[in-house]
Amino acid sequence: MELERRSRENRRTVVESDAETSGAAPFKKLRAAVGIRHGKTHVTNNIKDQEAVMSMFDQLSVDFGGNRQKDGTLEIPWWPLANQGKCDIHLWMMILRVQNTLYEKKFLGFKPDGVIDPGGRTEYLIQFFTGKNPPFPASDTKEIAIAAIPLASRWVKGASDYLVNYRRWRSSRMALPLDPTAANVHLHLDRLNETQWLSRVNEWQENYRMIAETLRDADKVFVRATRDEALAARNEMKCWGVSVPAWARARQNIWFGPDMINLGPNCKAAIIIHEAGHYIKAKIGHQGGERGKDYDTQSADQALMSAYVCANFATHATTGRDERFGLARPNV
Numbered sequence: 001m002e003l004e005r006r007s008r009e010n011r012r013t014v015v016e017s018d019a020e021t022s023g024a025a026p027f028k029k030l031r032a033a034v035g036i037r038h039g040k041t042h043v044t045n046n047i048k049d050q051e052a053v054m055s056m057f058d059q060l061s062v063d064f065g066g067n068r069q070k071d072g073t074l075e076i077p078w079w080p081l082a083n084q085g086k087c088d089i090h091l092w093m094m095i096l097r098v099q100n101t102l103y104e105k106k107f108l109g110f111k112p113d114g115v116i117d118p119g120g121r122t123e124y125l126i127q128f129f130t131g132k133n134p135p136f137p138a139s140d141t142k143e144i145a146i147a148a149i150p151l152a153s154r155w156v157k158g159a160s161d162y163l164v165n166y167r168r169w170r171s172s173r174m175a176l177p178l179d180p181t182a183a184n185v186h187l188h189l190d191r192l193n194e195t196q197w198l199s200r201v202n203e204w205q206e207n208y209r210m211i212a213e214t215l216r217d218a219d220k221v222f223v224r225a226t227r228d229e230a231l232a233a234r235n236e237m238k239c240w241g242v243s244v245p246a247w248a249r250a251r252q253n254i255w256f257g258p259d260m261i262n263l264g265p266n267c268k269a270a271i272i273i274h275e276a277g278h279y280i281k282a283k284i285g286h287q288g289g290e291r292g293k294d295y296d297t298q299s300a301d302q303a304l305m306s307a308y309v310c311a312n313f314a315t316h317a318t319t320g321r322d323e324r325f326g327l328a329r330p331n332v
Contacts, residue, residue, distance in 0.1 A: 030123060035115035036092045042085065043115055050082035050091060053116055056123075057094055059130045065101030066126070067094070098126065106150050128219065141256040142224035145246070148268035149215050155311075156215065156273060158318025160208045167201050185322060186313035188300040200300060210280040211273060211310065214254075221279065223253045230257030243327060248275040250282035264332040270311040270325035277310035284310065290326045 032044035034053045058074060060066025067075050080088035087095075092114055099112035102125050109121060116122045128146070162182060166189070169178035184190040187204060189197050214221055225233075230244045233255065237247060245260035254275045260268065277284045287306040288295040295308065303309045308326070315323045325332055
């Protein structure tokens with residue numbers, strides 16, 4: 001059956017009163033989910049929400065799976081007529097195309113499900129990348145940092161999952177399979193007795209929960225900074241070293257300067273976790289350094305106050321290797 005279609009000129013446009021600004025383009029805020037979940041279940045699919053998604057795709061570059069070609073024209077000149085409660089197959093396929101593109105670029109963080117949820121990761125990424133073409137401008141350090149979030153988030157989740165398993169392992173008097181090396185090397189949980197270790201695990205779990213929350217709120221927390229601002233921060237905060245790719249103040253912001261630009265992907269992700277540690281709690285500082293005798297011999301209480309430990313434990317817990325991706329390994 002021939003699909004009924006209508007031109008974009010006849011489709012309701014977004015007005016200023018119901019638009020939100022994200023990046024360079026205004027978007028209508030989604031009220032409910034749009035799409036077909038895993039190709040089986042139609043979600044809410046309100047007509048206005050479907051039209052908002054179509055408008056998002058019209059502004060999103062084809063480089064990110066969208067409909068806007070490099071010459072400014074639209075790849076698909078017509079959209080199907082939106083029907084209440086039902087997502088047209090063509091709109092659903094475009095949702096999947098965008099999600100698959102973002103997934104392949106390691107931005108999405110989950111396997112494509114064919115649905116755009118209001119306030120969800122897909123909607124956020126569409127709005128963030130609208131008007132931008134990869135590679136990102138070398139001067140936009142905030143975007144560079146945000147692009148490293150998927151890897152950082154994977155390590156943070158790995159740390160959280162490891163701590164859950166560690167709790168089970170130690171509660172079972174080590175009857176369950178687990179390699180405690182990461183917990184011993186970085187958190188020094190082996191130095192705590194039976195009345196101490198559980199509360200310490202709880203506090204570490206809360207730290208990683210807060211770090212994960214910080215990464216999800218990166219568009220508000222992350223700030224781009226100039227080299228002059230980075231140098232001023234280094235002097236004010238008495239940072240060691242010449243390179244200052246990022247810095248943070250507890251419950252204020254995380255700033256990213258030009259030194260962030262040419263770092264390797266693992267180094268960037270580790271820096272993000274490190275700075276998120278500073279951001280979530282003022283007591284988390286530079287205790288013990290990134291490696292060496294002071295790091296290895298510090299107490300479990302001291303480890304809890306180290307942003308280096310936040311990053312080092314997360315990578316070790318996730319990968320099973322004591323990698324320590326930081327400024328000591330800037331090109332990795």
